[in-house]
Amino acid sequence: MDKSQGEILLGWAKDLYPICRSLTGPGVRQTLTYIQKLLPEMEIIEVPSGTKVFDWTVPDEWTIRDAYVLDAKDVRVIDFKLQNLHVVGYSEPVNEFLDLDQLNEHLHSIPNQPNAIPYVTSYYNRQWGFCVTHNQRMSLTPGLYRAVIDSDLKPGVLNYSELIIKGETDDEILISTYICHPSMANNELSGPVVTIGIAKWLQSLQKRRYTYRIVFIPETIGSIVYLSRHLEHLKQRVIGGYVITCIGDERCYSYIPSRAGDGLADEVAQHVLHHIDPNYKKYSWLNRGSDERQYCAPGIDLKIASITRSKYGEYPEYHTSLDNFDVVTAQGLEGGFNAMQRCLEIFEKNFYPKVTVSCEPQLGKRGLYPSLSNKESGEQVRIMMNLISYCDGDHSLLEIANLIQVPFWELTPIVDKLIDHKLLMRN
Amino acid sequence: MDKSQGEILLGWAKDLYPICRSLTGPGVRQTLTYIQKLLPEMEIIEVPSGTKVFDWTVPDEWTIRDAYVLDAKDVRVIDFKLQNLHVVGYSEPVNEFLDLDQLNEHLHSIPNQPNAIPYVTSYYNRQWGFCVTHNQRMSLTPGLYRAVIDSDLKPGVLNYSELIIKGETDDEILISTYICHPSMANNELSGPVVTIGIAKWLQSLQKRRYTYRIVFIPETIGSIVYLSRHLEHLKQRVIGGYVITCIGDERCYSYIPSRAGDGLADEVAQHVLHHIDPNYKKYSWLNRGSDERQYCAPGIDLKIASITRSKYGEYPEYHTSLDNFDVVTAQGLEGGFNAMQRCLEIFEKNFYPKVTVSCEPQLGKRGLYPSLSNKESGEQVRIMMNLISYCDGDHSLLEIANLIQVPFWELTPIVDKLIDHKLLMRN
């Protein structure tokens, strides 16, 4: 039996889960290489540490080989090899003996989530530290400890990758996801795997109206790097797009607007979510938190929105070791994939339909009126007539779908039929 | 004692009730001839069957002389002479013996309205049939029946009529009502009789700002015919108007917008209904159902709205023999007439008033301030001052009425007084 889309996505996520990603370093490259096997046309790019990118500088590359805390008996009481969240991201190397009080200054835990290992980083401030469950922390007894972090922090490169899928026009849709978080499932692996799935689906289409620009980047610094290299091109070509993240659990759907809030990506996202989950959560620009912060910044204004399931910062497992495959499921990923697919289908199929006859067309003589009248066929005629009544060439199909309160995807087969009967044309 | 307006309207409706109208045929001509006696300037027009009108073709003319079902004893168990709803509209001629099962295939009834004869037509699909109460249907016993329909379906004409009442300008208001339903009172006779009343009232006015174009047509095909013959003229001249139908019962008032929803007819209708029935029902374009479907079709866009009382499709007696003079009353018709009259008065009297003095005028020196101050006169001064405060030449009187929350018709005497005192002028 073939795997479902959700199971395929989940499989990729599980493969990528153990890798220790960060802004830079071997974990990122290992992740991008894995993705490249799935999307061979994708190009991996490297940018040297120290490169100026707008107001920022590409940081040194971080390599982490091992990290642990030994107790007085040389037992690893904290061990990065078991769980890569144990080490603070971008920790500088250390090899020190400390008593418990000294050690505690370098420990992070969450008292009211005592079973969760928190995810902590310190990218732009040289530090070192370990993250543990609060229960484990409480169980540490006074005595001598040795903290060892076998890491490098030195000039290297920042990696990201880019996949361009050509369409019939040069207008582009930008899809961005990030690959800088270690072993957590919803934030972030749901993002890259749904993006891979979307990319493969786009490639499978016979033709595409739009060109798709898909990037896998480290968050924040990665989008700043990318914008600094392609700004004029993006400003001219990109008509909309999405940041894909936190899209793999089975809870609610959520929408985070672009800064202006009035882009086609916004309109499309709200239409899709309204119809697949009427109780979806609608956040505001003030609740933003990922790369839309850069894509929509003043003067850049790419009108990139986001669809998530449980939004980052809004679910209890966020940024802890509990964000695992209890949270992210095949069904959750498939729902997220479907929502994104619906969105892009609308981008592809939206147009300004115009009826070709004056007054209502006579459907009966074309066999478009149901011969056997019943409630369902009556509803279909009602939808068809409502649709036609707005096909004035001034309303897009998406606007019409909103006006007549029918999902876009239920209108497209009707539109195709009406075009076949030469009752509709493109304006 | 003079008859009330409602009683006059009810009298016409009762005269017209027995006639068996359809899209075409003698019943329509008989109806239009009756109306022509009341409105002698009205012209009756005929259009040959087979004429192409946009996407449609004028159908054959239907003449129905008799229709009945005989039982085995030659008793008329169903008899068109008793109630013209008994025959399916546009039934082809038939003269057949059938057993009960065969007969049942040609019968229509409403199980959950067992005392109602339904109204059924089959204009564009050759059929024949009878409509009965469900109780009667259930009482039919097995046996041999003979179904006889003495009808013609052959090339002839479609009739409609047109009345132009000239005004001071060439700008036109279109009023459309339909005359294609057999013996039912709210849908449709309330429409034609209120329209006759409105036409007579318009003719009685000393002068009119607008030219009124009033048509009595068969629904759908009639408006398509009319539009096909006058489209350019109508698009240039018509500034708004109404479809008049279902306007004779005593239940709620209702408003159905034009497609754009922003025409003067829309604004006026909502203002009038808000003040005569604050709980009036506001439908959307998706609830449309009469000739506004054609008048407001894409590319035609005449901004024709509707005011009804119980809207078609929304009251239990709709399209059955129960839609009779238990539903439509003198009081119901008079209310509908008054609402339409209010609307047209606003069209006639609306203008952009402009105050002639800077700052507030001094009302006292003109005797416009009440000498004896009490609550009522204080309210009158407050209304006058609120009115004046918006007379900047940019707000229409209707807009001002909405802003200050006073019915338009309460403002017109105040406006007249202020114009007499040269405090207001037309912008």
Next chain:
Amino acid sequence: MDKSQGEILLGWAKDLYPICRSLTGPGVRQTLTYIQKLLPEMEIIEVPSGTKVFDWTVPDEWTIRDAYVLDAKDVRVIDFKLQNLHVVGYSEPVNEFLDLDQLNEHLHSIPNQPNAIPYVTSYYNRQWGFCVTHNQRMSLTPGLYRAVIDSDLKPGVLNYSELIIKGETDDEILISTYICHPSMANNELSGPVVTIGIAKWLQSLQKRRYTYRIVFIPETIGSIVYLSRHLEHLKQRVIGGYVITCIGDERCYSYIPSRAGDGLADEVAQHVLHHIDPNYKKYSWLNRGSDERQYCAPGIDLKIASITRSKYGEYPEYHTSLDNFDVVTAQGLEGGFNAMQRCLEIFEKNFYPKVTVSCEPQLGKRGLYPSLSNKESGEQVRIMMNLISYCDGDHSLLEIANLIQVPFWELTPIVDKLIDHKLLMRN
């Protein structure tokens, strides 16, 4: 110990309280002379009775020297010297014997506020009368009375005063308050004293962007006079402003819009009140009642709004002897003063900020990121980032404050810091 702002304002109000003001006359001059001592640059202007001003005429000057009612024993049962509200404003002179019934025709009282002396005037209708508490009125016994009003009503002047405080630009903000009511504290003395306080504060500023035009006028006729003399100048220069009245009690805050409702004064007032009193009362133009009636009249349209505390007409003591220093307090006046000051500070400091870098700036390298992370500092960073995210040169700082739901005055120190770091510039 220095007096608080509220105590200073209350002191001025108590000084002005005993003066018997009216539209014209010695009480107005005495009041303006007192104010001129506090604002020496202020000019007092006089306009002769009989001067035509738009639709009005400057009335005769009223001088009241004494007024009383004697009973049969020559005892003053009503005495203007004790309370100047006892005499109807603009009463003509009288010296008559009357019985109780005759006297009652000239008495005014409020049955359902039996301890309140009402405030009554008759500016444009020659009359005389006395105002008393309803309790006193009921206690008057039948017998002979003598009514004496020692007043003049003859050609003289109308007085008002004007203070111009120059700013860096010729654009003006108009502040208007009235000085025509006798001994009442909220309506009206709170208005003039808060205006004096605001004028002194504006004069104390090292520089001002705008020029401030501050007028102390008799209500209605005063603003009409003022507009008739300066209309073209005001229409060209005034960008907004406020009528200041009823701003001294401790109850709610209120906002009355300009006629258009969309001026900067409107936007500013609503922002300030939303943040200092989320439950403030928002009135409509239909609730207007002071000189905004003239300033916003059609064709004048200065976009003058009002901030009050308990609005005129909306508190029980309004226009009675109960509107005294039980109603108006130091704390109430200080609150009103602060609200007005906040408004004018926003006028002075509003601008269109534009971020100088592409993408988000890196706050960390500038020390703008808190070194010690806690909830409060996190909130500060969040506000700063939200602010920056809207600094596109198209949103004013006031619009941004509304978008990010933070008081304007909390943003100005952040803006200053960002300008110091060259991260923001003026568009």
